[in-house]
Amino acid sequence: xxxxxxxxxxxxxxxxxxxxxxxxxxxxxxxxxxxxxxxxxxxxxxxxxxxxxxxxxxxxxxxxxxxxxxxxxxxxxxxxxxxxxxxxxxxxxxxxxxxxxxxxxxxxxxxxxxxxxxxxxxxxxxxxxxxxxxxxxxxxxxxxxxxxxxxxxxxxxxxxxxxxxxxxxxxxxxxxxxxxxxxxxxxxxxxxxxxxxxxxxxxxxxxxxxxxxxxxxxxxxxxxxxxxxxxxxxxxxxxxxxxxxxxxxxxxxxxxxxxxxxxxxxxxxxxxxxxxxxxxxxxxxxxxxxxxxxxxxxxxxxxxxxxxxxxxxxxxxxxxxxxxxxxxxxxxxxxxxxxxxxxxxxxxxxxxxxxxxxxxxxxxx
Numbered sequence: 001x002x003x004x005x006x007x008x009x010x011x012x013x014x015x016x017x018x019x020x021x022x023x024x025x026x027x028x029x030x031x032x033x034x035x036x037x038x039x040x041x042x043x044x045x046x047x048x049x050x051x052x053x054x055x056x057x058x059x060x061x062x063x064x065x066x067x068x069x070x071x072x073x074x075x076x077x078x079x080x081x082x083x084x085x086x087x088x089x090x091x092x093x094x095x096x097x098x099x100x101x102x103x104x105x106x107x108x109x110x111x112x113x114x115x116x117x118x119x120x121x122x123x124x125x126x127x128x129x130x131x132x133x134x135x136x137x138x139x140x141x142x143x144x145x146x147x148x149x150x151x152x153x154x155x156x157x158x159x160x161x162x163x164x165x166x167x168x169x170x171x172x173x174x175x176x177x178x179x180x181x182x183x184x185x186x187x188x189x190x191x192x193x194x195x196x197x198x199x200x201x202x203x204x205x206x207x208x209x210x211x212x213x214x215x216x217x218x219x220x221x222x223x224x225x226x227x228x229x230x231x232x233x234x235x236x237x238x239x240x241x242x243x244x245x246x247x248x249x250x251x252x253x254x255x256x257x258x259x260x261x262x263x264x265x266x267x268x269x270x271x272x273x274x275x276x277x278x279x280x281x282x283x284x285x286x287x288x289x290x291x292x293x294x295x296x297x298x299x300x301x302x303x304x305x306x307x308x309x310x311x312x313x314x315x316x317x318x319x320x321x322x323x324x325x326x327x328x329x330x331x332x333x334x335x336x337x338x339x340x341x342x343x344x345x346x347x348x349x350x351x352x353x354x355x356x357x358x359x360x361x362x363x364x365x
Contacts, residue, residue: 012299012308015352017336018053018343027326027336027343028071031124032078034330039068039082046071046082048098051353059098064091070120074127074147081129083120088113090120090129090145104129104149111137112151119167119215123174123191128152132164132178142167142176142189155193166215166289177286179212186212186288186304199304206298206306209290216287216329218299218347287335289325296325296339297346310337310346 088107115135127147140154174191185200
């Protein structure tokens with residue numbers, strides 16, 4: 001693994017997790033069961049494996065799926081959602097037997113319809129399904145549907161996005177991160193469609209992209225604590241927090257250290273809310289994969305500063321086909337990605353899973 005200049009990059013470790021029996025286009029992990037879901041390129045089946053590599057079942061078939069390109073989960077409703085490039089529809093499976101429950105949207109260029117869909121994610125706060133597309137109704141590169149399939153809103157104009165690919169949602173506030181493959185940049189929107197930020201440039205250096213594709217977020221949780229994230233946060237955020245603390249603190253005689261600063265007059269609860277609000281802009285990291293570059297996976301601050309580059313190799317054929325590196329972020333903030341015929345796990349050493357004993361090859365039995 002190559003480390004960037006940001007603090008905490010040295011905490012990221014990469015380990016080989018499994019060998020795979022086929023070339024997979026996507027990998028996702030169920031937040032409920034921890035099972036892995038794969039689909040091979042241009043194949044109508046979704047394959048489910050346990051974390052130990054045991055084949056469990058397959059979903060889909062030629063009647064339900066033709067070319068699945070994204071897999072997501074609705075935790076509250078216990079459903080599996082699959083975005084199909086060929087059918088221009090989101091197919092929903094659910095129940096203990098993962099039977100077909102219905103579809104969301106369909107092909108078309110009017111509002112609420114899909115044309116050349118490219119990515120999908122689910123906002124776990126409300127179950128909303130977010131789908132990106134390169135065609136469709138003007139100004140609707142991003143479409144938001146309810147969990148029942150009702151079209152809620154569309155946004156993302158041509159001057160904001162050209163070829164949106166990967167998309168992921170910040171579960172803390174609903175903000176949407178979108179990879180613009182044409183402009184080699186990352187675009188941040190609010191949940192309601194306001195453009196908040198852009199960063200990135202074309203190239204192969206740290207923090208640069210060549211046709212960025214898959215996205216994921218690392219956020220503070222049981223697997224990656226606030227301390228872990230704070231250590232890898234940009235220096236500016238660390239200085240802000242320290243300054244707020246100093247302006248709010250008192251000396252041994254219980255006198256304010258900085259009487260001219262108003263923060264010492266505020267209750268601690270308010271101070272913590274201020275820091276928490278600031279943390280939404282700084283705490284966490286973005287995981288980005290390239291489709292045409294030399295580095296499979298990069299980890300960036302939410303401000304765009306480079307943290308780490310995860311190892312692996314891309315074949316000349318992968319680069320020529322602009323094939324995306326399959327990647328997902330597990331609920332415990334372990335990053336899983338496929339390079340060649342190997343599945344890798346990456347993250348702080350304390351969070352990495354134990355490689356299944358004797359696991360040599362994952363295949364459908």
